[in-house]
Amino acid sequence: QVLLVQSGAEVKKPGASVRLSCKGSGYSFSAYYMHWVRQAPGQGLQWMGCINLNNGDTNFAQKFQGRVTLTRDTSINSAYMELSRLRPDDTAKYYCARVPPQYYDNSGHLGTRWMDAWGQGTLLIVSS
């Protein structure tokens, strides 16, 4: 079955960087995109960015531009999210989510598909 397994919880100090991992199994890893979504304690879902696992192309939310780096290693079916210059308000659970390739709808618009599998999440705590 499709499985996304994320790395364990992290505690970091403000100003530091962190690299989270997400390992996929049970499907053709490179045929999909990997999206990253975070959820602050008691809050809603916030999209951070995504990577095309086939060619490495990335797209980010403006809020995270310059602080987030997305990479992948297709030889071990893993995707990575590095967040730099950490702040206390980066404290959140971070999820990776698999998304099939984009598609054209009946009107000819090219859009993104849906997050059909999610990792279990990685809790990141940023505190001095």
Added chain:
Amino acid sequence: DIQMTQSPSSLSASVGDRVTITCRASQTINNFLNWYQQKPGSAPKLLIYAASSLQSGVPSRFSGSRFGTDFTLTISSLQPEDFATYYCQQSYSMPLTFGGGTKVEIK
């Protein structure tokens, strides 16, 4: 950015009730609208994609519909396992955006 306004933010309902959650997009998004369910301590789970398509394995009591830029998630007969928070999400354009969530609680 496309804003997704979800309502209500919370509701109380009883087992067997019909429940409707609404999501309004700030501009046209065609049918690029997905619904997720999240239970405490767990990752979100895809329920409905492309506005009205039921994800494999999801009970048929869940359904989605669209009227213009308004989208609806309906649970026809609420079951105990449906008490959770529900999110809409547009996938029409980047950045992808989520609604604020609707928490469905037991009355």
